[in-house]
Amino acid sequence: MKIDVLTIFPEYFDSIFEFGIIRRAKLAEIVEINVHDIREFATDKHKMVDDRPFGGGDGMVLKPEPLFAAIEHLTGASDRKDYREDLRVVLLTPQGRQFNQQAAADFAAEAEHMVLICGRYEGVDERVSERLVTDELSIGDYVLSGGEPAASVVVDAMVRLLPGALGSETSAENDSFSDGLLDCPQYTRPAEFRGMKVPEVLLNGHHAEIDKWRRKMAFEKTKKVREDLLMGENGERE
Numbered sequence: 001m002k003i004d005v006l007t008i009f010p011e012y013f014d015s016i017f018e019f020g021i022i023r024r025a026k027l028a029e030i031v032e033i034n035v036h037d038i039r040e041f042a043t044d045k046h047k048m049v050d051d052r053p054f055g056g057g058d059g060m061v062l063k064p065e066p067l068f069a070a071i072e073h074l075t076g077a078s079d080r081k082d083y084r085e086d087l088r089v090v091l092l093t094p095q096g097r098q099f100n101q102q103a104a105a106d107f108a109a110e111a112e113h114m115v116l117i118c119g120r121y122e123g124v125d126e127r128v129s130e131r132l133v134t135d136e137l138s139i140g141d142y143v144l145s146g147g148e149p150a151a152s153v154v155v156d157a158m159v160r161l162l163p164g165a166l167g168s169e170t171s172a173e174n175d176s177f178s179d180g181l182l183d184c185p186q187y188t189r190p191a192e193f194r195g196m197k198v199p200e201v202l203l204n205g206h207h208a209e210i211d212k213w214r215r216k217m218a219f220e221k222t223k224k225v226r227e228d229l230l231m232g233e234n235g236e237r238e
């Protein structure tokens, strides 16, 4: 997969993709990540990337021209109806649909090329969404100063699902959310620490019992802190 990130703060990403699974996936050429400064695509002599909102109001709005030029440069198209089927142009914004594990899995499976546009909290000219953006995503119901942290979250969640990115192919299947539940508790050595004992079942090597215990604990944890995950779309318990 190829990922292009468009931002007015490229330095934000200097080290964020240089650790752990993402770094390994880059080295193994499972993913290529390029970060671009939106300012490089500014069309006027002052390299302006934002301007005051029509109609008045606080803050600045990202201008359309640099973003249209950037998308045209990166994808060869400046209208989403001309995009390749495996291209997704994502705008990170609190106004987007909620990003979750299913969305990460869908992008990892369907997209070969992703362009992530980091918005500013004041906004992005709506014509960018109208003509260029295939998906508006929010990472949660809170307002960040910009889309940069959100873009790094989306990249991380997606890249670890690309084939070969994790050491063991089964690890992602056992993640929280992949079966609709949170993950069960995990323990490592020592078996007793400051009077706290690791549950006996995990020490006896009986795999069927361990699986049963883990499923039970995952369900109980989910019920306690995220009962919404156990509800169907009509609000009924599944």
Ligand code: ADE
Pocket (backbone or CB within 6 Å): 092, 093, 094, 119, 120, 121, 137, 138, 139, 140, 141, 142, 143, 144, 145, 146, 147, 150
């Ligand atoms: N930009 C600002 N807040 C955001 C959020 N919650 N999700 C994605 N992008 C954002």
